[in-house]
Amino acid sequence: MRRMTARPANAHQARLLRLLRDGGPNSRAQLGDQVDLSRSKLAVEVDRLLETELVVADGLAASRGGRRSHNIRLNPHLRFLGVDIGATSVDVAVTNAELEILGHINQPMDVREGPVAVFEQVLAMAAKLRATGLAEGFDGAGIGVPGPVRFPEGVPVAPPIMPGWDGFPVREALSQELGCPVMVDNDVNLMALGEQHAGVARTVADFLCVKIGTGIGCGIVVGGEVYRGTTGSAGDIGHIQAVPDGRPCACGNRGCLEAHFSGAALARDATEAAEQQLSPELAARLEANGTLSAVDVAAAAAAGDATALDLIREGGNRTGQVIAGLVSFFNPGLVVIGGGVTGLGHTLLAAIRTQVYRGSLPLATGNLPIVLGELGPTAGVIGAARLISDHLFSPA
Amino acid sequence: MRRMTARPANAHQARLLRLLRDGGPNSRAQLGDQVDLSRSKLAVEVDRLLETELVVADGLAASRGGRRSHNIRLNPHLRFLGVDIGATSVDVAVTNAELEILGHINQPMDVREGPVAVFEQVLAMAAKLRATGLAEGFDGAGIGVPGPVRFPEGVPVAPPIMPGWDGFPVREALSQELGCPVMVDNDVNLMALGEQHAGVARTVADFLCVKIGTGIGCGIVVGGEVYRGTTGSAGDIGHIQAVPDGRPCACGNRGCLEAHFSGAALARDATEAAEQQLSPELAARLEANGTLSAVDVAAAAAAGDATALDLIREGGNRTGQVIAGLVSFFNPGLVVIGGGVTGLGHTLLAAIRTQVYRGSLPLATGNLPIVLGELGPTAGVIGAARLISDHLFSPA
DNA sequence: CCTACTTTTTCCACTCTCAGGACAAAGAGG
DNA sequence: CCTCTTTGTCCTGAGAGTGGAAAAAGTAGG
Numbered sequence: 088m089r090r091m092t093a094r095p096a097n098a099h100q101a102r103l104l105r106l107l108r109d110g111g112p113n114s115r116a117q118l119g120d121q122v123d124l125s126r127s128k129l130a131v132e133v134d135r136l137l138e139t140e141l142v143v144a145d146g147l148a149a150s151r152g153g154r155r156s157h158n159i160r161l162n163p164h165l166r167f168l169g170v171d172i173g174a175t176s177v178d179v180a181v182t183n184a185e186l187e188i189l190g191h192i193n194q195p196m197d198v199r200e201g202p203v204a205v206f207e208q209v210l211a212m213a214a215k216l217r218a219t220g221l222a223e224g225f226d227g228a229g230i231g232v233p234g235p236v237r238f239p240e241g242v243p244v245a246p247p248i249m250p251g252w253d254g255f256p257v258r259e260a261l262s263q264e265l266g267c268p269v270m271v272d273n274d275v276n277l278m279a280l281g282e283q284h285a286g287v288a289r290t291v292a293d294f295l296c297v298k299i300g301t302g303i304g305c306g307i308v309v310g311g312e313v314y315r316g317t318t319g320s321a322g323d324i325g326h327i328q329a330v331p332d333g334r335p336c337a338c339g340n341r342g343c344l345e346a347h348f349s350g351a352a353l354a355r356d357a358t359e360a361a362e363q364q365l366s367p368e369l370a371a372r373l374e375a376n377g378t379l380s381a382v383d384v385a386a387a388a389a390a391g392d393a394t395a396l397d398l399i400r401e402g403g404n405r406t407g408q409v410i411a412g413l414v415s416f417f418n419p420g421l422v423v424i425g426g427g428v429t430g431l432g433h434t435l436l437a438a439i440r441t442q443v444y445r446g447s448l449p450l451a452t453g454n455l456p457i458v459l460g461e462l463g464p465t466a467g468v469i470g471a472a473r474l475i476s477d478h479l480f481s482p483a
Numbered sequence: 484m485r486r487m488t489a490r491p492a493n494a495h496q497a498r499l500l501r502l503l504r505d506g507g508p509n510s511r512a513q514l515g516d517q518v519d520l521s522r523s524k525l526a527v528e529v530d531r532l533l534e535t536e537l538v539v540a541d542g543l544a545a546s547r548g549g550r551r552s553h554n555i556r557l558n559p560h561l562r563f564l565g566v567d568i569g570a571t572s573v574d575v576a577v578t579n580a581e582l583e584i585l586g587h588i589n590q591p592m593d594v595r596e597g598p599v600a601v602f603e604q605v606l607a608m609a610a611k612l613r614a615t616g617l618a619e620g621f622d623g624a625g626i627g628v629p630g631p632v633r634f635p636e637g638v639p640v641a642p643p644i645m646p647g648w649d650g651f652p653v654r655e656a657l658s659q660e661l662g663c664p665v666m667v668d669n670d671v672n673l674m675a676l677g678e679q680h681a682g683v684a685r686t687v688a689d690f691l692c693v694k695i696g697t698g699i700g701c702g703i704v705v706g707g708e709v710y711r712g713t714t715g716s717a718g719d720i721g722h723i724q725a726v727p728d729g730r731p732c733a734c735g736n737r738g739c740l741e742a743h744f745s746g747a748a749l750a751r752d753a754t755e756a757a758e759q760q761l762s763p764e765l766a767a768r769l770e771a772n773g774t775l776s777a778v779d780v781a782a783a784a785a786a787g788d789a790t791a792l793d794l795i796r797e798g799g800n801r802t803g804q805v806i807a808g809l810v811s812f813f814n815p816g817l818v819v820i821g822g823g824v825t826g827l828g829h830t831l832l833a834a835i836r837t838q839v840y841r842g843s844l845p846l847a848t849g850n851l852p853i854v855l856g857e858l859g860p861t862a863g864v865i866g867a868a869r870l871i872s873d874h875l876f877s878p879a
Numbered sequence: 880c881c882t883a884c885t886t887t888t889t890c891c892a893c894t895c896t897c898a899g900g901a902c903a904a905a906g907a908g909g
Numbered sequence: 910c911c912t913c914t915t916t917g918t919c920c921t922g923a924g925a926g927t928g929g930a931a932a933a934a935g936t937a938g939g
Binding site for chain 1 (some may be wrong): 641643689701703711712713715716718720722734804807809813814815841844845849851
């Protein structure tokens with residue numbers, strides 16, 4: 088199928104496309120209520136969008152008491168690809184223009200195998216999704232990588248956990264392979280975008296999105312826009328010192344948050360506890376699987392294992408202390424906790440909340456919700472689709 | 484004299500006014516080079532500004548090889564009032580429309596005396612400046628207070644060190660008294676605005692401005708705009724925990740940065756050291772004055788007093804550790820250190836730099852200048868004038 | 880002093896955008 | 910069948926804005 092190559096010609100058209108993306112099909116009249124344009128002007132712009140086939144007419148809208156109106160919707164053949172590369176697995180999803188997930192695959196993988204091997208796998212996964220008939224091609228793709236990105240160019244810079252990716256032209260390469268526009272960002276920023284678009288952060292302008300997975304990162308949203316910092320490393324909170332003279336960290340310092348609590352640190356602590364026979368529950372799981380991960384700790388905690396609960400609580404306390412500092416500094420309207428360890432659930436959340444509410448001033452915490460992300464593993468891919476759609480649905 | 488009540492009628496005019504504010508007198512042609520408007524359109528807008536007397540013609544511009552052009556400048560009779568209320572003193576200054584300081588007074592004062600007493604003093608100071616003939620009235624005033632502010636309304640909210648100010652309608656009251664528009668903000672934000680307008684941060688979009696005075700606060704600038712947070716308390720870093728189980732703080736917690744290093748903490752530490760005869764230099768100064776302040780510590784350090792140097796270094800280390808965390812999180816392009824304790828100078832700066840460069844990742848610190856503010860005590864008042872001028876020089 | 884060339888300003892005709900009124904089309908409700 | 914409401918279309922006029930031409934006011938060199 089011929090792909091859509093058209094782009095909105097002006098800010099009005101971009102505005103309309105975003106309204107249709109976020110609000111689904113709308114009649115011309117409903118659109119008019121939202122955009123502050125004259126009916127004539129609106130009709131002209133909608134007609135132009137129809138001409139470029141970015142939007143299509145689609146049946147009759149519900150009556151509002153008078154003449155019924157035809158619905159306008161984004162072209163149902165538009166397809167976005169959302170890719171979320173984690174440290175140990177990849178998520179690939181296909182969405183329509185309204186960013187609804189039509190198909191989603193998750194596969195284990197190791198980023199350290201380098202960009203070439205990873206891309207091969209990602210492209211295979213995309214092909215697989217395409218083969219199911221969900222898409223005949225992609226109109227745009229968003230991709231998240233677990234490390235800092237020079238955003239305008241779409242190139243990872245000095246990513247600690249992704250050796251071999253430094254300077255690799257991710258955007259360029261993927262755009263070449265897929266034959267469509269591509270945007271690249273940090274995976275944490277995409278999670279924030281995802282939760283903003285379809286999750287718990289829909290109505291908040293300024294919020295933090297803390298992702299605790301293999302490492303720890305934080306998406307920062309200021310005035311509804313992701314803030315990336317001067318060199319693209321904003322939100323890199325994994326190496327903030329959480330424990331003075333604490334454990335040595337891969338970065339060369341001691342006491343980094345990430346060294347004390349993260350998917351990797353938790354797995355190591357759990358294994359240690361199991362080997363020292365401190366926890367029968369964990370020991371049994373180690374016996375059974377050969378290794379332990381955050382999932383095992385979560386299961387053990389759910390079974391009431393005291394050691395597992397302690398590990399989670401202590402980690403939550405550490406994380407909460409760091410977040411308390413960030414809350415004082417940033418004064419967000421919401422804090423979202425997400426990532427692989429959300430399986431630890433309420434125990435973790437309670438520990439974090441306790442520390443934040445205790446460690447920050449009342450004015451900052453007074454009306455501050457601290458909640459788990461609502462989208463789980465789909466936050467990243469939805470955010471990726473949102474990223475590219477924001478790019479495509481903006482004036483050329 | 485009749486005050487200017489006109490406001491720019493559209494975004495073009497606002498743009499021109501800001502160019503004239505920041506770049507001084509310019510010819511029409513020079514303005515044309517900067518604004519991307521046709522000559523005709525530009526002429527129309529300039530004429531309208533001349534009509535409203537917001538700008539005036541002012542002599543001939545330097546020749547660029549052909550016909551000489553008349554300069555356009557902001558009305559030289561425009562006057563802004565900048566007020567910077569600190570915990571223990573007030574600064575009041577008068578500026579012209581280009582935000583150059585024409586007169587500046589500083590007086591000791593205690594905010595805890597409450598808004599009524601403080602305003603009386605501020606108005607007296609403003610009257611004194613006016614009496615010198617610098618101004619016949621004010622076209623706008625900016626005012627900074629040492630605590631969080633609900634910015635849109637210009638009302639302090641729950642300010643810890645300003646009992647009696649909570650909810651006091653500062654903006655409304657001052658506007659009434661002065662008969663001109665007023666904007667209110669946190670003093671730290673104004674310092675950041677000042678350094679951005681006329682100081683070290685002129686070319687940086689994202690930076691932090693750490694003010695160490697009686698307390699510690701931090702101005703946050705994102706994309707050239709001050710970020711104030713959800714409730715106006717962003718940048719309140721004085722109560723971030725710097726020392727686990729450290730000293731008790733007025734806020735009820737232990738180990739807050741402010742409890743370990745700030746003008747107040749430093750004075751107390753110095754007094755203690757003097758009383759315990761650890762430092763002859765400080766003891767002599769205590770003997771002479773009855774009390775010690777950050778200035779005494781600075782003088783003792785300059786004289787080579789080891790105890791004073793240690794106090795500064797330790798404080799700098801604490802502060803540096805906190806800033807290191809903020810740098811990891813925020814990834815600024817510049818960190819400015821300002822406030823009363825800048826007299827501690829290079830010793831303090833060196834300690835802070837050491838901690839930040841050690842404690843943050845290379846990607847964030849690689850090209851990160853950490854410098855002292857360049858404007859000293861005028862940063863606040865310049866920022867205040869900038870705040871109100873930004874407000875007035877925007878489309879109505 | 881005069882001439883050739885620049886730069887700057889002013890004037891003007893023309894295009895384009897856009898708002899809002901008038902009107903037609905289509906349905907709801909009685 | 911009639912009236913009212915909502916929706917879509919057409920049209921005209923106001924205003925914004927562009928860019929060319931010419932006038933104004935200078936510089937530089939002979």
